[in-house]
Amino acid sequence: MGNGRITKKWLKCDPQQPANEVAQAAFANRLNKIAKLSEDSSFHFEEDIEHIHDLRVATRRGQAMLRFFREFADPKALEQVVKSLSKIRKAAGRARDLDVLIDRTQPLEFLLRKRKKAQKPIVAAHAEYVESGLLRSQIEKLCDASQTTVAADSRLGTVAFADWAIPIIVTIIEKSLATWPNSTSDIQRLHDLRIELKHLRYTIELVGSALDPNVKSDTYPLLRSVQSVLGNINDHGVAIEKITKWLRKLNDEEQIAALGKILESEEARLAEAIESFQNDWASQDSPARRALVNGLPKRGQ
DSSP: OOEEEEOSSOEEEOTTSBHHHHHHHHHHHHHHTHHHHHHHHHHSTTTOTHHHHHHHHHHHHHHHHHHHTGGGSOHHHHHHHHHHHHHHHHHTHHHHHHHHHHHTSOOOHHHHHHHHHHHHHHHHHIIIIIITSHHHHHHHHHHHHHHHHHHTOHHHHHOBHHHHHHHHHHHHHHHHHHTOOSOSSOHHHHHHHHHHHHHHHHHHHHHGGGSOHHIIIIIHHHHHHHHHHHHHHHHHHHHHHHHHHHHHHOOOHHHHHHHHHHHHHHHHHHHHHHHHHHHHTSSTTOHHHHHHHHHSOOTTO
16 A cells, blocks of 8 residues: 555555654645645636535545644644634635525525625635645645654654554544434534534544454445434524524515525425434434444454
């Protein structure tokens, strides 16, 4: 295998390769993809609304990677990159929410105007962090500083990737599963679970080469499945919150009527998404949840 080569999702490496070499490759390979996605999201978003989604996913994957390999990084250099990725991701948040809503409803002029306005923060973030060269400079400093960090700790320079990574992923798994509610009555807890499982999924993509192949082939798809259900709950919940706020401020009866119909649809879809989670994932005894939990690495294995 390569020395930390990253495909669109998976980091491929030799499990016995020094962990610091894998971290170095991951820092550069995963983060450098973000510049092109930022450009596409800023200037080619009308060609494919998934550009913005891909940018947000890439920044989340980048942040998950930085948290996972933070032991090999200079804290100050790492924090600078984390903050930049966070600002790029947040700049695209409102546009992505509107893209999702418009894609599954009628393209009201009211929504299209808001979507046009939501593009401005994306272009501004691209100019500030990518076109200026700031993000590239921060990534270079992160890679350079990480070599100094490893040189100061002999263990970091010799430990095999599998020996270092597996105990960490097990801890992340335990933390994620501990947030799993047995009830769907608390939407905030479902949101917290979605974030935890997303972090877990992106981290498993980094450790896949060191895990049992069944984790990638059987367990990872289950993780994607429950995350998709939770994502639907979040999308409909966000849409309901936004539409409710808009309705409070509108005076145009035609717009109020049109948004009212969309609100009713979103409320019905939210109820369906919650029911789907309740049926397939809420109970510890549900087959899908049990298969997911049993397929994840455990302490002492």
